[in-house]
Amino acid sequence: MRITDLRATTVTVPLEAPLRHSNGAHWGRFVRTIVEVDTDEGITGLGEMGGGGQGAALAFAGLRPYLLGHDPFALEELRFKIANPTASLYNNRTQLLAAIEFACLDIVGKALGTPVYNLLGGKVRDRVPFASYLFFRYADAASGIGEVRTPDQLVEHALALKAAHGFTTHKLKGGVYPPAYELECYRALAAALPGDRFRHDPNCALSVEEAIRFGRAIEDLDNDYYEDPTWGLNGMRRVREAVRIPLATNTVVVNPEQLATNLRDPAVDTILLDTTFWGGIRACVKAANVCETFQQSVAVHSSGELGIQLATMLHLGAVLPALTLAADAHYHHLTDDVLTGGKLAYAGGSIAVPEGPGLGVTLDRDRLERYAELYRELGDYPYDRDPGRPDWYPLVPNERWADPGQ
Numbered sequence: 235m236r237i238t239d240l241r242a243t244t245v246t247v248p249l250e251a252p253l254r255h256s257n258g259a260h261w262g263r264f265v266r267t268i269v270e271v272d273t274d275e276g277i278t279g280l281g282e283m284g285g286g287g288q289g290a291a292l293a294f295a296g297l298r299p300y301l302l303g304h305d306p307f308a309l310e311e312l313r314f315k316i317a318n319p320t321a322s323l324y325n326n327r328t329q330l331l332a333a334i335e336f337a338c339l340d341i342v343g344k345a346l347g348t349p350v351y352n353l354l355g356g357k358v359r360d361r362v363p364f365a366s367y368l369f370f371r372y373a374d375a376a377s378g379i380g381e382v383r384t385p386d387q388l389v390e391h392a393l394a395l396k397a398a399h400g401f402t403t404h405k406l407k408g409g410v411y412p413p414a415y416e417l418e419c420y421r422a423l424a425a426a427l428p429g430d431r432f433r434h435d436p437n438c439a440l441s442v443e444e445a446i447r448f449g450r451a452i453e454d455l456d457n458d459y460y461e462d463p464t465w466g467l468n469g470m471r472r473v474r475e476a477v478r479i480p481l482a483t484n485t486v487v488v489n490p491e492q493l494a495t496n497l498r499d500p501a502v503d504t505i506l507l508d509t510t511f512w513g514g515i516r517a518c519v520k521a522a523n524v525c526e527t528f529q530q531s532v533a534v535h536s537s538g539e540l541g542i543q544l545a546t547m548l549h550l551g552a553v554l555p556a557l558t559l560a561a562d563a564h565y566h567h568l569t570d571d572v573l574t575g576g577k578l579a580y581a582g583g584s585i586a587v588p589e590g591p592g593l594g595v596t597l598d599r600d601r602l603e604r605y606a607e608l609y610r611e612l613g614d615y616p617y618d619r620d621p622g623r624p625d626w627y628p629l630v631p632n633e634r635w636a637d638p639g640q
């Protein structure tokens with residue numbers, strides 16, 4: 235089988251409300267680029283990539299000369315063809331590789347009539363549990379609702395998500411307001427949801443000293459982990475020595491070299507595997523196998539997703555034996571999806587692993603066109619800027635916090 239064509243369509247799907255984070259915000263919508271890879275056997279595979287608020291269609295167009303004629307079964311060859319690690323100083327295509335790998339796995343699964351999880355060793359669970367991913371949010375500009383700023387609003391939002399989807403684990407994305415204020419918010423969550431589990435993620439915004447202060451102030455709660463409180467392996471190592479909560483990262487262990495470094499000189503306890511950041515589902519499975527050998531825990535990370543990327547997270551979560559932590563997903567903040575039938579459904583805090591051939595999801599052409607049109611209308615946005623503070627940008631570690639009173 236050979237790849238005969240490659241099409242990339244950038245779409246914009248609205249969120250319920252803008253999601254704030256330490257570097258800026260998701261401005262009320264996700265911009266994602268959907269990739270369709272055609273073959274000479276009439277099978278088309280689906281991939282997806284983000285881009286921090288920006289379209290990536292031109293980057294995929296640039297891959298055409300590399301991919302036309304390639305056998306989609308040749309996944310290791312694909313890695314060296316477009317993402318040779320020694321060429322990455324000029325051409326870092328890790329995330330592009332991931333999207334093409336998703337599409338090739340989808341093609342292979344469809345060709346063999348089997349779900350992607352069977353290409354990865356077979357599933358060990360039918361459903362993947364998810365955490366409620368809580369953000370501080372601006373109100374939606376049109377409706378004026380959806381703001382999450384105060385402890386009461388945060389608790390109300392978490393209780394509503396739990397009632398709707400069944401979440402029993404809750405992650406707070408912080409790094410927005412002063413640490414003492416976010417501590418008040420986090421403790422309010424824990425008080426309102428007894429018996430549930432929690433994780434805090436300040437997105438690397440805190441100094442080592444502030445990260446230790448915050449970590450010690452939540453040690454008594456039922457924390458899954460404390461995610462990227464500060465920046466860098468050495469900073470994390472210093473926090474880990476002083477705080478009795480497992481540390482997690484999706485920022486400083488995102489490739490095999492960093493994983494090896496972390497195993498030789500531990501700085502982080504839980505590796506959050508992102509099918510995009512690592513360069514594909516298979517790269518995550520490889521990393522998970524290394525982690526299993528060293529009894530280092532893993533979980534499934536979300537870098538923002540529509541249903542195609544979500545399917546990659548579900549197939550990954552399905553095949554990891556030692557997945558004892560709920561996955562993260564931004565998915566419940568979306569108002570719709572580009573899949574046939576709309577958004578995949580949560581039940582009991584989990585989502586069923588797709589059972590169809592390949593990734594097991596199909597594109598709704600009407601939705602794809604509708605959200606491609608919305609992208610053409612609204613365009614890109616700067617993910618690392620805050621729409622409510624136009625002249626603002628953060629330092630690392632940060633001290634330019636948002637005002638909780640506004």
Ligand SMILES: [Mg+2]
Binds near residue numbers: 437
């Ligand atoms: Mg994170």
